[in-house]
Amino acid sequence: MDRFQAERPAAGQGGPDAARADAAERVMPPAPGGFTYSAADELKRRGVRRMKALAAGLLLAVALVYSLARWAQTAGWTGWPGYVAAAAEAGMVGALADWFAVTALFRRPMGLPIPHTAIIPTKKDQLGQSLGDFVGENFLSGEVVRVRLRGVGIGSRLGAWLAEPAHADRVTAELATALRGALTVLRDADVQAVVGEAITRRAEQAEIAPGIGTLLEKIVTDGGHRRVVDLVCARAHDWLVAHSESVMAAVTGGAPGWTPRFVDRKVGERVYKELLRFATEMRDMPDHPARGAVDRFLTDFSRDLRSDEDTRARVERLKSEVLGRAEVQDLIASTWASVRAMVVAAAEDERSELRLRARAAILSLGARMSADDRLRAKIDGWLEDAAVYVVTTYRDEITLLITDTVASWDAEQTSRKIEAHIGRDLQFIRINGTVVGALAGLCIYTASRLVGA
Numbered sequence: 001m002d003r004f005q006a007e008r009p010a011a012g013q014g015g016p017d018a019a020r021a022d023a024a025e026r027v028m029p030p031a032p033g034g035f036t037y038s039a040a041d042e043l044k045r046r047g048v049r050r051m052k053a054l055a056a057g058l059l060l061a062v063a064l065v066y067s068l069a070r071w072a073q074t075a076g077w078t079g080w081p082g083y084v085a086a087a088a089e090a091g092m093v094g095a096l097a098d099w100f101a102v103t104a105l106f107r108r109p110m111g112l113p114i115p116h117t118a119i120i121p122t123k124k125d126q127l128g129q130s131l132g133d134f135v136g137e138n139f140l141s142g143e144v145v146r147v148r149l150r151g152v153g154i155g156s157r158l159g160a161w162l163a164e165p166a167h168a169d170r171v172t173a174e175l176a177t178a179l180r181g182a183l184t185v186l187r188d189a190d191v192q193a194v195v196g197e198a199i200t201r202r203a204e205q206a207e208i209a210p211g212i213g214t215l216l217e218k219i220v221t222d223g224g225h226r227r228v229v230d231l232v233c234a235r236a237h238d239w240l241v242a243h244s245e246s247v248m249a250a251v252t253g254g255a256p257g258w259t260p261r262f263v264d265r266k267v268g269e270r271v272y273k274e275l276l277r278f279a280t281e282m283r284d285m286p287d288h289p290a291r292g293a294v295d296r297f298l299t300d301f302s303r304d305l306r307s308d309e310d311t312r313a314r315v316e317r318l319k320s321e322v323l324g325r326a327e328v329q330d331l332i333a334s335t336w337a338s339v340r341a342m343v344v345a346a347a348e349d350e351r352s353e354l355r356l357r358a359r360a361a362i363l364s365l366g367a368r369m370s371a372d373d374r375l376r377a378k379i380d381g382w383l384e385d386a387a388v389y390v391v392t393t394y395r396d397e398i399t400l401l402i403t404d405t406v407a408s409w410d411a412e413q414t415s416r417k418i419e420a421h422i423g424r425d426l427q428f429i430r431i432n433g434t435v436v437g438a439l440a441g442l443c444i445y446t447a448s449r450l451v452g453a
Helices: 016-027 039-074 080-106 124-138 142-152 154-162 165-185 188-205 209-222 226-242 244-253 261-284 289-307 309-324 326-348 353-371 373-408 411-452
Strands: none
Touching: 039 080, 039 411, 080 411, 124 373, 142 154, 142 373, 154 165, 154 353, 154 373, 165 326, 165 353, 188 309, 188 326, 209 289, 209 309, 226 244, 226 261, 226 289, 244 261, 261 289, 289 309, 309 326, 326 353, 353 373
């Protein structure tokens, strides 16, 4: 059904101003910021039209009764026609007065420029301002929000809710979905640039030599370096065993040209055997003097890393050279892609360690919130403080939103929308005015007759 056709007032309801409104509805498009009418609004408007017809029908019925009673009086009937006429007359007055009052809320009765009528269309902006002020003063005050949240007991309810496995699964799934969405919309190039710059800047700002020296000293003190020395000695021994010819060739190749070949051979064999013996002793003797020399060297080097300015400067220069290499920058930049792929895969897998740990943490938090009064009170306090901060900080913006929104509504559209929602109840005022007016008129007429008698 055409919206403007559906909103047309029932015939005979509202006088000439209703006819003008009907014509306006036929041609006036909905204004920007105005309302749109749903099927529920149309049902409400139908109910309003039915109630208008009922109220108007009651007024016509009372008018008919009044006419019949007056006819009976002119015909010479006495007694009851006077009481009926008085009641019907007062009922008509009450009905017309309430019709005027109800109609004046939404439009000018009979189109006449009577002061203080068409209140909603003409006072819309003031009503919006008053509504915004009312909401700000009575709903958006810090104390009201704090008391309300404290009465709700969010911490207790949230803890009980999170302690349910089904709810924990739901929260975990929603968090995983949000995490995947966030990682998907991020541009890899932008994130890689940020991560690379952050890591490089952090590494350049921090001096690493003292930290390396402290770590090295602890490793030497705890004997953690001995496994590395054992491995090096074992690998050196094995390499010498497997490459004896290479060692002897290197020795003989560096001999003078005037020495006999067999002498060079003997010298090479002798050097090789000494090297092999040294490597064997280093491998098999934990207290070998060379191992002690290694311990002293590492101890001295760790001290230099912590206190020697020249050594520390060399380490910093080496660090800068390493960070400046393209291969290192590419490795840093590619770290984000690896991390993102790992996190996305973990978020998609319901049995991944990430989701299992997140679910366990949620269940644990729910159980603690349900059992621990101190934790529950702390969470309630955080929520109250956050809500009060938002309300007190953005109260003006919230009330301004209400005021500006109401101001942007079209006056006629606003009037029709409000009438659709409350007009049915307002028609009961007309009906009650008719009944109460008739009873009041009957009582007044009866009292006057009794006093006159």
